[in-house]
Amino acid sequence: FVCADIGTRLAESTIIQKHMILTLPGCSTAAMECMRQYISELLDFIADMHTLTKLKSHMKACCQPLHEDTFGGNLKVGLAQVAAMEISKGNHRDNKAVVRYLPWLYHPPSTMQQGPKEFIECVSHIRQLSWLLLGSLTHCALHQGSTSCMPIPLDAGSHIADHLIVILIGFPEQSKTSVLHMCSLFHAFMFAQLWTIYCEQAAAVPSLQNQNQTEFSSSAILTGLEFWSRVTPSILQLMAHNKVLIPMWLPMIQSNLKQLSAGLQLRLQAIQNRVNHQCLQGQTSGAPPFALRKWLQCTQFKMAQVEIQSSEAASQFYPM
Template sequence: MMIPGNVAGVAKQFLRCVFHQLAPNGIFSQLFQSNIKDGSFLRTLATSLMDFSELSSFAALSQLLEGLNNKKNLPAGGTMLRCLENIATFMEALPMDSPSNLWTTICNQFQTFFTKLPSVLPLKCSLDSSLRIMICLLKIPTSNATRSLLEPFSKLLSFVIQNGVFTLAYLVELCGLCYRAFTKERDKYYLTRSVILDLLQALKLKSPLPDTNLLLLVQFICADVGTKLSESTIIHKQMIASLPSCGTAAMECTRQYVGEILDFIADMHTLTKLKSHMKTCSQPLHEDTFGGHLKVGLAQIAAMEITRGNHRDNKAVIRYLPWLYHPPSAMQQGPKEFIECVSHIRLLSWLLLGSLTHGVVCMNSPSPCMPIPLDAGSHVADHLIVILIGFPEQSKTSVLHMCSLFHAFIFAQLWTVYCEQAAIAPTIQNQNEFTAILTALEFWSRVTPSILQLMAHNTVMVEMVCLHLISLMEALQECNSTVFVKLIPMWLPMIQSNIKHLSAGLQLRLQAIQNNANQQNLRMLQGSAQFSHNSGVLKKWLQCTQFKMAQVEIQSSEAASQFYPL
């Protein structure tokens, strides 16, 4: 018996006949819950039914949803995950942008399906397939049909973010499609706003998020604002690489909350509270590093936003940091001013970390991220001086104040490197490449007398200050700082005049600094010195600094909570 047509045509007709015959018996519901090992089968089925008038692929999808929705309960656990994966694969093979009179029916069916879905999904599993289905649905040409899906989409999306594992690229694509698909502002921002609110709820400790998901949401905003998180053990390179270049309006939805983000960064206790709050849903291995990554990521967002809004008159920095240009006067330097200055310096340190991190992870960025204008250098120095002068007295009053000297010297390191990076930034270099270096030198000329004054108190203070100063010198030397070379002739006599008060370990570290500096000077005389700003070295130093800052905040907060419950 001769059968006309080629093998593919025969197979296609066979599939059509079989599924047309078995459709009334619920074949689609059974099939899509099955573990289909052949990865191409569902795509082949979708293609085969595409132009079949008796049972189109859209009709098959509608029958599947009808069969699932008519059940008293949706299939749960692994069965539902298989079902979602199969639906996503099937829908991705459909021409979702083609017109069909079934779209309204299918959207209504999905509305019912998505409403029931969160109650049967397992926790801590990959739920990418649900995002892929939503992406397909937003490609439907009739936005009126998909508008009704936004609310169930939002609820399902929140469930995925709070309880599942997801791929950031799908989230970006989903929110980007939503932003493009609708014309009304409320609809355009619906899903993006939902994502941002999930992040804010987590930061306010109102809903626990897995640490990875929380950082992915931070990266979601970073991607929209033009930066990205530094790779870590929590966020791997492949998680944030190759994100779709579609606008999600994430920063637009976040802008009104920048003040709250800055408050979170500035609060000494947030990491301790977050660490305790997230114990149930985070990896124990990450608890020591997570806080630093989170604060730096948020600082990158804030730094980019402040930079964007600064322009020539520094409007944004004045709006978000109104105290920056108004340090306490000499007559105002009491306990209240001391506490405020420590808080301000810590916040500035995180912002500088965010700015510098952006510089090393986005080296090809068209414009530098400079949230703190260089003309604020003298004012930040004045904030630092308040801490240095007040430390001997105020450090005795509270556990929290004991670490204020650490924060002061960390900020001094960061400000110096920040100025140096500003000096090599393309847009600034052409204008006045020396201004940034002069700003750093002026900063140190203002701060150094207060350091000397602090060292004059007693031998305990001498060793404490020398420890911080030596650590600062090591850090700047490690970063191949040009300012360090200019300042070491001033710093060395300060320490050497008190060398008898230093431990043997500190003396060895000081000797190593001198040896390295001498070698550097020798190379300069020989004309072979290269002050290269190695981004790899800088990146490593920034990661160490963020870890130290986060750990000091956590330890200070935990120590304080023993005396003053949070």
């Protein structure tokens, strides 16, 4: 009811089936008015590493193990959609809502502040942003062409990159200090993928802002490129700490397409063919982007499973 009231809907799943979504009222129910005062708590719920483990344990205790591995992820994405829509509607031109709910967004740690505390905070912030972007992209996938759900302004891209850099630079040392830190790279690279898709979606759909569509699209693409230009040096620096990673990446970094092995060329060509085929299907059918929805579902499941595994591993050392 809250999702429907704010202008979005939940994605179909094994838990929420199509006929259940269709039974929701099409008119306003004022459900969001009851929820609005709890947006900060909702964001804290999404950011909590142990939320999914607690939900899973509760479902087992209630003798309802069905969908225990997917329920938590679906719940987080649904709540993320609500938060993303609310922040988007409150941003306007001054980004007032995102500054209110995510006051740290434009203030990454400085070079002199990058210690254990800052590392933990950045990992938590990046995980929270990942769920928020997942909610935003899920809305976009379900409402093709919609730009009404862009909670994170594009001008925050460079600041977000700085948060990510703290994780990449600090990982070699900080990952040894806690079980929870071992999955920090997963969250960092997962966010990088989500932010890239987020920028691409912003560039691909019509803009509701008072500026030329071409300029907005160019700005979105440049935001994505700037993000990668800022984080790539830190990725290379991270690789220097691990001799196993270097042989895997050097052929791709130093060689052009003609110098790649036959196997790599075939894999790259297969990826390109698949992308072209999906683009052609999207242009002819006009159907919602199925490939994006499928990828988002897989990403949601991976993020949920990593959080559960990390929480369960941590609970062996630090009981909740």
